[in-house]
Amino acid sequence: MKLPERAAVIDASAIAHNVRTISEYVRPAKVLAAVKADGYGHGLMTAAKAALAGGADWLGVAHIDEALQLRAQGIESPLLAWLHTRGSDFAAGIEAHIDLGVSGWDLEPIAEAANLLHEPARVHLKIDTGLGRNGSTMSDWPGLVERAAMFQNQGLISVEGIFTHMAVADEPDRKETDEQLEAFREALAVAERHGIVPDLRHAANTPAALSRPDAHFDMVRVGVGVYGHSPFADRTGPSLGLKPAMELRTTVANVKTVPAGQGISYGLTHRVEAPTRLGLIPLGYADGIPRIAVGAPVLIRGRRYHSAGRVAMDQFVVDLGTDTDVEVGDQVIVFGGNSGIEAADWGTAAGTINYEIITRIGTRVPRVVINAEPEQ
Numbered sequence: 001m002k003l004p005e006r007a008a009v010i011d012a013s014a015i016a017h018n019v020r021t022i023s024e025y026v027r028p029a030k031v032l033a034a035v036k037a038d039g040y041g042h043g044l045m046t047a048a049k050a051a052l053a054g055g056a057d058w059l060g061v062a063h064i065d066e067a068l069q070l071r072a073q074g075i076e077s078p079l080l081a082w083l084h085t086r087g088s089d090f091a092a093g094i095e096a097h098i099d100l101g102v103s104g105w106d107l108e109p110i111a112e113a114a115n116l117l118h119e120p121a122r123v124h125l126k127i128d129t130g131l132g133r134n135g136s137t138m139s140d141w142p143g144l145v146e147r148a149a150m151f152q153n154q155g156l157i158s159v160e161g162i163f164t165h166m167a168v169a170d171e172p173d174r175k176e177t178d179e180q181l182e183a184f185r186e187a188l189a190v191a192e193r194h195g196i197v198p199d200l201r202h203a204a205n206t207p208a209a210l211s212r213p214d215a216h217f218d219m220v221r222v223g224v225g226v227y228g229h230s231p232f233a234d235r236t237g238p239s240l241g242l243k244p245a246m247e248l249r250t251t252v253a254n255v256k257t258v259p260a261g262q263g264i265s266y267g268l269t270h271r272v273e274a275p276t277r278l279g280l281i282p283l284g285y286a287d288g289i290p291r292i293a294v295g296a297p298v299l300i301r302g303r304r305y306h307s308a309g310r311v312a313m314d315q316f317v318v319d320l321g322t323d324t325d326v327e328v329g330d331q332v333i334v335f336g337g338n339s340g341i342e343a344a345d346w347g348t349a350a351g352t353i354n355y356e357i358i359t360r361i362g363t364r365v366p367r368v369v370i371n372a373e374p375e376q
């Protein structure tokens, strides 16, 4: 297959494989695959279809808008959207049969929209058990549950789920996860006393799904693992049985020999100590390569080379040394595929994590989908 000169190759079968692998881990719990943020950079529809092909029961997104895009393109699976503003179109969400996360203030506008539509809203109440982000506080929870029970009795909402989100599950030994799970069980008991016993209790993200069976409950919400990446600093995706689904690749745009002392890229933050050959890689921060990534690896002709100097908007430089046969036009793998280079390696070089590397690959890089299931 002839690829564009710069491409993020998305292996849809890897996404399906990862969902199957995680399902086996968490059975009998259901699997919600998070496809927010354009499927973690892999393409919203590509990720959605591949996750469903792999057996995902639910798809999850942050915003109602993202869920509406899935519905508009024919996705009929259960969908959950959990991050709203006063500007969110709750009515559109209810009409499109999108389940809505509820943290507190949003319950009333959702009930009001349901009332106008004469159609109950399907909601999942969210309890903040320690992350300090969205969700009801423990002290507001009894009040929220009481209001939800009232709206449910009025036929305006149906409480399908109760959920929380973990703060430190990527560090499996931390005691805060135990505290969060304890608080979650307490919140479930409070809801039960108000007659709210939903089918779907869910708490686990990828790290909790893979390391904490006691966090599985009825469903796990997994994102980064679906795309083949490890949420743990000391593990790779493949070591967890996952296949990274994105391969970022291009070709060498220029090669030249430079003398000792040559500075590289803006700021001249790096100077070569001896004569060397430099290779130019046509991907930059406008494509999502972090500007501050220093010494990050790429694979050319089966060998690893490292970025030198600042990443610019459109390009960065790798030092090839003098003992190199790299030529203009050679294939470059930045991460993924069979390169042995993980998005996490770029994360380390840039002081960030694999999540940020994959989700920020820019729209200027065409996604090329391979191994997709044939359309029915």
Ligand SMILES: *Cc1c(COP(=O)(O)O)cnc(C)c1O
Residues within 6 Å of the ligand: 034, 036, 082, 165, 204, 205, 206, 207, 221, 222, 223, 224, 225, 231
């Ligand atoms: C993004 C997100 C997830 C998925 O998290 P991963 O760590 O990628 O598995 C799960 N739940 C919520 C609420 C999220 O925002």
